[in-house]
Amino acid sequence: PRPRRKRIVVAVIDATGAPVATSLLLHLKKLGVESHLILSTWGSATLKYELEAPNNTAAYLASLAHHSYSPRDVSASLSSGSFRTDGMMVAPCSMKTLAGIRMGYDNDLITKSAGVTLKERPRLVLVARETPLSSIHLENMLKVTRAGAVVFPPMMTFYTRPKAVQDLVEQSVRRMIDLLDLGIEERDEADGYGRWN
Ligand SMILES: Cc1cc2nc3c(=O)[nH]c(=O)nc-3n(C[C@H](O)[C@H](O)[C@H](O)COP(=O)(O)O)c2cc1C
Numbered sequence: 001p002r003p004r005r006k007r008i009v010v011a012v013i014d015a016t017g018a019p020v021a022t023s024l025l026l027h028l029k030k031l032g033v034e035s036h037l038i039l040s041t042w043g044s045a046t047l048k049y050e051l052e053a054p055n056n057t058a059a060y061l062a063s064l065a066h067h068s069y070s071p072r073d074v075s076a077s078l079s080s081g082s083f084r085t086d087g088m089m090v091a092p093c094s095m096k097t098l099a100g101i102r103m104g105y106d107n108d109l110i111t112k113s114a115g116v117t118l119k120e121r122p123r124l125v126l127v128a129r130e131t132p133l134s135s136i137h138l139e140n141m142l143k144v145t146r147a148g149a150v151v152f153p154p155m156m157t158f159y160t161r162p163k164a165v166q167d168l169v170e171q172s173v174r175r176m177i178d179l180l181d182l183g184i185e186e187r188d189e190a191d192g193y194g195r196w197n
């Protein structure tokens, strides 16, 4: 049998950062990765505030993914470790979902599949978005990091001389994808998103 193609779970939560989610899904599509999208109820409400029409709906985001799931559906395949994946990105990740993952409080498909990702050990990347951070946020981040997750707050990068917001988003998303080991390195150079060397 042929090896199956790379499979990544993308959860989008009710935190600001819809452009990051869109860019991430577009990249995974270009890379030929099989993407599994879980869009939280409030995550879809955020889209219309942060993205330009017509590409600012849950249906548009779903059109970029191979499979979409309701966050309420804990009976979905992603709930089980027997459904193999190559990693999961929660982008953006709210402090509530961070807290849920830290405590193993699997009351929806997002926290559940994040917990499955931690126990099965492919990469879990949490694009946690809040600032400034309370000691509660920091403790939750430390705990999930010790459990194997990578906390990746989307940061502004200036050494690349960004001209527009989209440049900052692109740079950040490319660094997130690096963590999934999908082999994007050569493409960066070709697209004009160089690395520090
Ligand atoms: C068929 C099925 C089997 C499940 N098995 C487990 C399990 O073994 N362990 C677990 O932590 N969650 C399991 N879940 C997920 C939980 O049902 C889910 O996290 C739910 O939100 C828990 O809510 P509750 O604690 O209020 O019951 C399962 C779900 C389904 C539909």
Ligand SMILES: *[C@@H]1O[C@H](CO)[C@@H](O)[C@H](O)[C@H]1NC(C)=O
Pocket: 052, 053, 054, 055
């Ligand atoms: C909306 O998305 C489609 C498909 O990704 C793209 O071809 C189109 O250019 C986008 N439209 C706008 C206004 O960004």
